[in-house]
Amino acid sequence: xxxxxxxxxxxxxxxxxxxxxxxxxxxxxxxxxxxxxxxxxxxxxxxxxxxxxxxxxxxxxxxxxxxxxxxxxxxxxxxxxxxxxxxxxxxxxxxxxxxxxxxxxxxxxxxxxxx
Amino acid sequence: xxxxxxxxxxxxxxxxxxxxxxxxxxxxxxxxxxxxxxxxxxxxxxxxxxxxxxxxxxxxxxxxxxxxxxxxxxxxxxxxxxxxxxxxxxxxxxxxxxxxxxxxxxxxxxxx
Numbered sequence: 599x600x601x602x603x604x605x606x607x608x609x610x611x612x613x614x615x616x617x618x619x620x621x622x623x624x625x626x627x628x629x630x631x632x633x634x635x636x637x638x639x640x641x642x643x644x645x646x647x648x649x650x651x652x653x654x655x656x657x658x659x660x661x662x663x664x665x666x667x668x669x670x671x672x673x674x675x676x677x678x679x680x681x682x683x684x685x686x687x688x689x690x691x692x693x694x695x696x697x698x699x700x701x702x703x704x705x706x707x708x709x710x711x712x713x
Numbered sequence: 714x715x716x717x718x719x720x721x722x723x724x725x726x727x728x729x730x731x732x733x734x735x736x737x738x739x740x741x742x743x744x745x746x747x748x749x750x751x752x753x754x755x756x757x758x759x760x761x762x763x764x765x766x767x768x769x770x771x772x773x774x775x776x777x778x779x780x781x782x783x784x785x786x787x788x789x790x791x792x793x794x795x796x797x798x799x800x801x802x803x804x805x806x807x808x809x810x811x812x813x814x815x816x817x818x819x820x821x822x823x824x825x
Contacts, residue, residue: 602756629811640817641802648811656812688756692811700806701747702813704756 601625602705604689610711617676619708621689629692630672631702632656632664634685641688647672648694679712686710715740717805719816726793727824734788734819736803741781744806747813748777748788751800760801761788765808793823 605620621630631646633656643656645664653664661683665673672691676683689705716739726732736746745764749757761770761777763786769778776789786803800820804813 631812638817641815643812646811686754690757694811700745700811701759701762702757702804703759704749706756707754709754 602689602691602703604687604705604708606708607706608709608711610713611676611679612713613680615676615679615712617679617710617712619674619676619687619689619710621672621674621691621705622670623672623691623703624670625691625693625703626669627691627693627703628669629694629700630666631690631692632662632672632674633688633690634658635688635707636685644674679710681712684710684712715743715805715807715814717803717814717816719801719803719819721819722817723820723822725822725824728793728795730793730823731789731791732793732821734790734801734821736786736788736816738784738786738805738814740807741784742808743781744808746777746779746786747804747806748775748786749802749804751802751818753799757802790821793821795823795825797821797823 602623632644633641647653647666663675687708690702692702748760763779774791800818802818804815
């Protein structure tokens with residue numbers, strides 16, 4: 599079974615802090631994604647990565663950056679956390695080959711509160 | 714731009730009922746469609762993935778169908794149980810790229 603893990607289930611940070619959210623997958627997937635999920639807005643893509651050191655902006659990249667130094671790990675960084683970044687953050691991974699249809703597997707989520 | 718809509722937004726049924734959840738998308742040039750389940754405060758669990766060349770996929774009591782030309786998919790749940798209570802989301806992947814476009818989900822409650 600594919601396993602995607604996230605470093606924290608719950609996180610409370612102060613405004614202005616630098617925040618790191620970590621995601622690790624164990625299936626050698628090329629693609630990794632960071633989403634945020636908010637009531638009434640659904641899932642929105644922040645960034646994704648299709649290979650080590652490769653990244654692309656999603657729909658809402660402002661205020662975020664990412665790092666992918668190893669294939670299995672994809673980090674989301676909030677450079678200076680703000681209260682409007684309070685949200686549920688979800689990481690996902692997928693394999694782009696025809697065998698697997700880009701099926702996305704999700705981690706358990708990190709509920710981030712910025713006070 | 715692809716848009717995905719799920720109707721109804723919420724559904725409450727008695728245990729044992731068969732039910733259908735709907736998903737529609739605006740651009741029929743899709744690569745596949747995926748159905749997910751999300752329990753409160755948790756991540757998404759993949760239920761079924763239908764390739765664009767397929768008409769349906771089955772897993773246990775779940776059956777998902779795809780009509781690409783009309784831009785619709787349905788998720789059929791047979792003999793619903795209280796443990797099926799969750800939010801169900803559909804997502805489409807277009808023919809290029811790796812991104813998914815998600816619907817906002819249907820919140821299902823199955824009452825004992």
